[in-house]
Amino acid sequence: MKSWDAIILGGGIIGLSLAISLRKQGLRVLVVERGEPGREASHAAAGMLAGSGSEIPAALKPLSEESARMYPEFVHELEDESGIKVDLREHGTILISEDGRFAEKAERFAWDQLHTLEPTLIGSEPGIPPKCGLESRQAAFLTECSVDPRALVSAALKAAKHRGVDIASGTEVRKISVEADRVSGVETDKTSYAAAIVVNCAGAWAGCIGPVRFPVKPIKGQMLAVVGGPGLKHVIRSEKVYLVPRSDGRIVIGSTLEDAGYNKQTDIGTIQRLFQAAVELVPGLAGSKQHEAWAGLRPGTPDELPILGETSLKGYFVATGHYRDGILLAPITVQVMTDLILIKAPHHNLGSFAPARFS
C-alpha cells in the first residue's frame, strides 16, 4: 500500500491550505476528497473577512483578528504560486443599523455625515444615494477586507498541486484506520491509504466519520448573486442582509442560517426576501438581474467555536467547525495546526477549541 506522512480528509479551503503548509515543511501529503475539491462550504461563502465581526465569540476573537491581519500575505502567496487572482478587496465595510447600536468597535456616522464626510474618510459609495429614505438610520465604517472564495479555493488547489501535494478526488473516506492504538490511515469507498498522521477537515461532514465523533452540524445558508446593478465599492451589512461586491461586477447577497440537515436546496421565497432587503439598502439594485442562487452548509458546533487539535486517537487530528468564518480563519488555522502536527508549541492558547471539550 502506498503511504504518505499525512492524509488530509476533505479538500475545502481548510484542508487544501493545511496540505500546502505541511508540504512546505517537507511532509508527503495526500488530500482525499469525496467530490471535487472546493465545491462545498468554501464555494458557497460570501468571503467577508470580518475579523472583529459582532457574531464572532469572544474566545475566538484573538485568532480571528490575527487571521485577518495574515490575509494579504496568505493571498499573495497563493496568487503567486497559482497565477490565479483571488480578488482581495480592501475598501472596507459600511455597517447600517436601524437603532445605531453597533456591536463592533466602528467609526460611526449619522446618515448625512456618511455622505458629507465619507469622501475623505472612506471614499464615496456610489451604490447608496444620499436621499433614499434611510436617513434616520446610523452608519459606521470598518476596515475589513473581502475575497472571492471560489477563486481562493481554485488558487489553493492549483498551488497545492504545484507544491506536489497528491489529491485523490471522487473518493469518500468511510473510516479512520487504527493500528496499535494509533491512527494508521484511512479506508475509502475504493481503497485504503496509509499515513501516521490523519487530519479531519471534512467541514459539515466531519462528525460522520468514525471512530472519533464530533458534534459538527450543518447550518445552511442561502445566497444569490446579481449583476447589472449599481457598482458597489464597499461591503454593506445591515441587521437583515449583507452585500459583497466582486471586482467583476457581481454583487453577492446573503444569507440565511437554517438548521435543515444536509439539504442544499434554495427556495424562491427566501431568495426574494434577501433580494428585497438588499434593495431597501441599495435602491438601484431593483434593476439588476439574478445571476445565480445557491446554498451551502457551514460546519457549526454547539458552542460556535472551531474544533482544532489532536483527538483521543494518537496521530488523528481535526480542524473543522469554523461555522460562519472558515474563509477568514484559514490562515490562522493552518498556522496553529501545522505547529501542533509538527509538535511545536502554538503561539495561541487553544484550550477553548480542544476536541476533548465534547467528550
Ligand SMILES: Cc1cc2nc3c(=O)[nH]c(=O)nc-3n(C[C@H](O)[C@H](O)[C@H](O)COP(=O)(O)OP(=O)(O)OC[C@H]3O[C@@H](n4cnc5c(N)ncnc54)[C@H](O)[C@@H]3O)c2cc1C
Ligand atoms: C452561505 C455561506 C456564507 C458564508 N460566508 C462566509 C464569509 O463571508 N466569511 C467566512 O469567513 N466564512 C463564510 N462562510 C463559512 C465558510 O464557508 C466555512 O466555514 C468554510 O468554507 C469551511 O471550510 P472547510 O474546508 O472546513 O469545509 P468545506 O469547504 O465544506 O470542505 C469540506 C470538504 O470535505 C469533503 N468531505 C466531506 N466528507 C468527506 C469524506 N467522508 N471523504 C472525503 N471528503 C469529504 C467535502 O466534500 C468538502 O469538499 C460561509 C458559509 C456559507 C455556507
